Amino acid sequence: MKNFYHSLIMWIPFVLFFSCAAFGVELIEGNKIMTSEYFGPLLFIDVSLIVMLYPISFLPLTFLISKYLKKPAIKMILFTFFGGGIGALFFEIIYDARFVEEFNLSIITSILLFSVAGVIFSLVETVIKKNIRFV
8 A cells, every 4th residue: 555655645746847847848849839928828738738647657657666666777767768758648749740840849859858857756756765654
């Protein structure tokens, strides 16, 4: 049961780090198509999407990794890989294919930023796992 509580607590850093990654993608790629003018509503949509992605993506992953894997290096690799996958999914949801072609947007930016968020998430997950004791 403590692995489940740990996975739920990790929702907070997930939203924080991956929202920052979404913010970065919007700054870098959104400037190319001038969507930064509508930054407030787009940021709300981005954060809402990130909040909804955790239960279907990283919640089961965090639960399984916390339960079966003990080596931090393997955890970091998996969270980085899945962070990049979330970045690719995020990019496809937010930007239409015609915008990608017309404004020469790069999915690599999203994959890199979300992979970095996955690395930071894995570091925080390791620290929380070691330092916080659950009932």
